Amino acid sequence: MAIRSKTFRESYYEDIKLFKTIWIKSWIGLLLVVLAVLPLIGDPYIIYLINISCIATVAALGLNILTGFTGQISLGHAAFFAIGAYCTAIISSRFQLPFWICLPASGVVAACAGLLVGIPCLRLKGLYLAMATMSFGVVVEYVVITWDSVTKGVRGIGVPTLNLLGYPLDSNNKLYYFMIVLTALAIIAATNLMRTRVGRAFIAIRDRDIAAEVMGVSLTQYKVMAFAISSFYAGIAGGLYAYVMEYIHPEHFTFLLSVQYLAMIIVGGLGSILGSIFGAVFITVIPEFIKGLAQFLTLLFPAIEDKYDDGWNIAAFGLLIMLFLIFEPKGLSGIWTRIKTCFKNWPYTY
Amino acid sequence: MEVKKIRTVLLVIALICLFASPALAERGVTKDTIKLGLILVKTGPVAALGLPDGHGMVDYMKYLNDQGGVHGRKVKVIWEDDEFQAPKSVAALKKLIHRDKVLSLITSGGSNQTIANMKTINKYKISNIPNALMREFFDPYQPYIFAMGATYECQYQCIVDYIFNDMKDKNPRIGVVYAKKEYGKIGLKAIRERAKAYGVDLVSELVLPTGAVDASSQVLTLQKNKVDYVITCGVLPPVISFLKTAEKYSYKPKAVFGFNWATDDMIVKACGKGAENYIGVNFVGGWADDSPGIKLVRKVAEKYGRDAKSIGLTSLYVHGIGASYLFGEAFKRAGKDLNPDSLKAAFETFRDFDTGGIFPPLTYTDKSHAPPEMVKFFKADVPNKRLVTVTGWRTPKKMK
Numbered sequence: 001m002a003i004r005s006k007t008f009r010e011s012y013y014e015d016i017k018l019f020k021t022i023w024i025k026s027w028i029g030l031l032l033v034v035l036a037v038l039p040l041i042g043d044p045y046i047i048y049l050i051n052i053s054c055i056a057t058v059a060a061l062g063l064n065i066l067t068g069f070t071g072q073i074s075l076g077h078a079a080f081f082a083i084g085a086y087c088t089a090i091i092s093s094r095f096q097l098p099f100w101i102c103l104p105a106s107g108v109v110a111a112c113a114g115l116l117v118g119i120p121c122l123r124l125k126g127l128y129l130a131m132a133t134m135s136f137g138v139v140v141e142y143v144v145i146t147w148d149s150v151t152k153g154v155r156g157i158g159v160p161t162l163n164l165l166g167y168p169l170d171s172n173n174k175l176y177y178f179m180i181v182l183t184a185l186a187i188i189a190a191t192n193l194m195r196t197r198v199g200r201a202f203i204a205i206r207d208r209d210i211a212a213e214v215m216g217v218s219l220t221q222y223k224v225m226a227f228a229i230s231s232f233y234a235g236i237a238g239g240l241y242a243y244v245m246e247y248i249h250p251e252h253f254t255f256l257l258s259v260q261y262l263a264m265i266i267v268g269g270l271g272s273i274l275g276s277i278f279g280a281v282f283i284t285v286i287p288e289f290i291k292g293l294a295q296f297l298t299l300l301f302p303a304i305e306d307k308y309d310d311g312w313n314i315a316a317f318g319l320l321i322m323l324f325l326i327f328e329p330k331g332l333s334g335i336w337t338r339i340k341t342c343f344k345n346w347p348y349t350y
Numbered sequence: 351m352e353v354k355k356i357r358t359v360l361l362v363i364a365l366i367c368l369f370a371s372p373a374l375a376e377r378g379v380t381k382d383t384i385k386l387g388l389i390l391v392k393t394g395p396v397a398a399l400g401l402p403d404g405h406g407m408v409d410y411m412k413y414l415n416d417q418g419g420v421h422g423r424k425v426k427v428i429w430e431d432d433e434f435q436a437p438k439s440v441a442a443l444k445k446l447i448h449r450d451k452v453l454s455l456i457t458s459g460g461s462n463q464t465i466a467n468m469k470t471i472n473k474y475k476i477s478n479i480p481n482a483l484m485r486e487f488f489d490p491y492q493p494y495i496f497a498m499g500a501t502y503e504c505q506y507q508c509i510v511d512y513i514f515n516d517m518k519d520k521n522p523r524i525g526v527v528y529a530k531k532e533y534g535k536i537g538l539k540a541i542r543e544r545a546k547a548y549g550v551d552l553v554s555e556l557v558l559p560t561g562a563v564d565a566s567s568q569v570l571t572l573q574k575n576k577v578d579y580v581i582t583c584g585v586l587p588p589v590i591s592f593l594k595t596a597e598k599y600s601y602k603p604k605a606v607f608g609f610n611w612a613t614d615d616m617i618v619k620a621c622g623k624g625a626e627n628y629i630g631v632n633f634v635g636g637w638a639d640d641s642p643g644i645k646l647v648r649k650v651a652e653k654y655g656r657d658a659k660s661i662g663l664t665s666l667y668v669h670g671i672g673a674s675y676l677f678g679e680a681f682k683r684a685g686k687d688l689n690p691d692s693l694k695a696a697f698e699t700f701r702d703f704d705t706g707g708i709f710p711p712l713t714y715t716d717k718s719h720a721p722p723e724m725v726k727f728f729k730a731d732v733p734n735k736r737l738v739t740v741t742g743w744r745t746p747k748k749m750k
Binding site: 043048049146154155249288311314 | 392393435436437440441444445448449462465466468469486530531532535
């Protein structure tokens with residue numbers, strides 16, 4: 001790993017500091033300024049995309065903790081997300097409880113469901129674990145559809161507007177700062193978690209579970225913990241989703257959504273916090289970008305207008321993901337690390 | 351003095367801009383264009399349903415433009431694909447309003463999509479005709495939703511009425527094959543209650559998933575229970591699977607019924623002889639009808655290089671033309687001063703409005719945007735591979 005000239009670390013504490021140099025602090029400061037002024041200059045559609053990206057980031061962080069850091073494959077992330085969304089929707093619409101009760105409750109209920117899945121799945125690995133978590137997704141979908149009296153089944157359920165200290169956040173621009181703050185908290189919490197004994201235990205389990213156990217890492221405790229934390233994140237993301245969409249329906253939480261989250265962490269970078277953010281934003285925003293580009297091209301070359309349809313966007317998106325997997329297995333975070341290294345070492349290659 | 355003058359001028363300009371901008375630029379309407387949005391599935395597993403509908407909507411607007419437009423304005427349709435997913439539909443509507451600045455939407459898509467967008471629709475006064483038949487769209491009154499198409503309850507009530515009154519069976523053995531979707535559950539309940547009102551209980555209630563490619567267990571159960579009338583509450587693909595499976599097992603009930611999403615010529619084309627006892631209901635005229643509205647539909651299709659084969663589901667193309675036809679009429683009635691409020695007001699002037707057989711006559715007022723609760727019955731014409739109309743517009747019979 002490249003170290004910037006005059007950057008010396010003399011203790012382990014310095015090595016795991018969140019913001020290691022003045023440069024990192026400056027860049028983050030600049031990012032915060034840009035994020036703060038964005039709603040003033042960006043159109044509401046862009047703000048909506050950022051809100052959706054924030055939700056995807058929180059959910060992807062959760063999945064990366066379980067799959068990327070602990071090595072437990074999950075194809076049931078959408079189920080935990082759905083549990084969180086339904087929990088917020090039901091509590092807020094039936095009991096008119098505020099968000100500061102609904103959101104943590106969603107996280108806790110989803111985490112309990114994570115424990116429920118995690119404990120029986122302790123002995124499962126790889127494809128078998130994937131199958132078990134996928135089955136849990138099917139069970140949740142079935143419950144949501146058939147438990148009419150609580151979930152309103154196939155008719156879907158409306159969610160009241162999020163109210164912050166008496167101020168209704170009834171538009172995406174108003175929700176924006178709330179989403180940014182919560183996402184930042186989720187990122188900081190995940191980053192901190194990975195700097196602790198728990199995070200290191202997760203990584204040890206992923207790299208070689210037998211060796212981890214020999215070193216005193218309790219596989220039972222940490223695997224179940226990873227499931228619970230991951231589900232907690234998914235639950236919070238689900239709660240946020242319910243507030244942003246203001247209406248949820250069983251069809252929003254299909255198996256395809258779990259695959260989408262898996263794609264986010266693979267494209268972003270497995271076992272990387274930054275990768276979760278990159279992947280979530282990429283998968284959410286890139287289809288819009290491709291669509292915009294295609295429309296621009298049809299303006300430039302009117303001859304292709306008749307030949308172009310939305311199927312091309314999907315094909316382009318699929319191709320992009322394939323290229324990533326072939327040429328950049330470390331995902332977007334791998335590219336980011338290389339760019340940073342290049343700038344750090346410039347003008348030297350090594 | 352000079353500085354003061356400049357300040358005053360700037361202040362006046364700022365005030366003019368502030369107060370004049372909403373009046374100067376009505377969303378989506380200029381001197382010579384009207385921008386209209388359209389959110390409908392184009393890709394994915396249900397693209398076959400969205401494409402003919404959307405093509406119908408776009409083709410009629412092209413036709414309207416070729417006729418000179420409306421009050422000197424040409425209509426530009428921006429079609430966003432929601433892949434039949436509510437979250438994508440929400441994003442599409444935000445894009446259409448904030449980026450493309452459309453006046454309104456022809457349709458916001460299916461039930462979930464429209465409900466998910468309801469707050470935005472009301473906030474931005476988006477008059478639209480959903481591609482779904484939920485009672486919640488007009489009861490209670492929704493100011494910007496103009497429901498078109500008989501509700502599922504009405505369609506299934508008419509089917510049960512048909513068994514008792516037209517087929518004159520006093521003690522029919524009725525079985526229901528339904529999908530666990532909103533229409534399936536509503537349909538099953540409506541059939542059960544209607545049959546009960548005639549003093550009959552259902553013999554079988556069987557689930558047939560939307561993606562089913564084989565219906566052996568359902569067909570064998572119905573056969574075992576000696577069901578004479580099968581009512582399906584599913585969209586076209588599972589109903590085709592059901593009819594083909596029934597033919598395979600030589601199961602020939604007196605009739606197999608289907609609702610509007612399964613009443614299309616495609617069913618006869620796909621099943622051939624297997625569809626000979628099929629009877630469907632729909633709230634749009636049939637492709638082969640001789641009414642002026644359907645003649646117009648065929649004329650528009652021909653003008654833009656489409657025939658029944660290239661269209662696919664012709665009933666949906668008819669529906670698409672019909673929805674745009676209503677918008678065209680509303681634009682005419684709204685006059686030159688077109689904006690979200692005048693568009694809504696124009697729709698609300700429709701009184702028994704005749705679409706020439708595309709839709710039943712319809713009425714919207716400022717207190718009700720309910721659809722005409724009417725359907726036509728269609729029977730399979732196997733040699734000609736099409737459905738033919740066998741009744742006029744019907745409403746459910748009033749029960750004592």
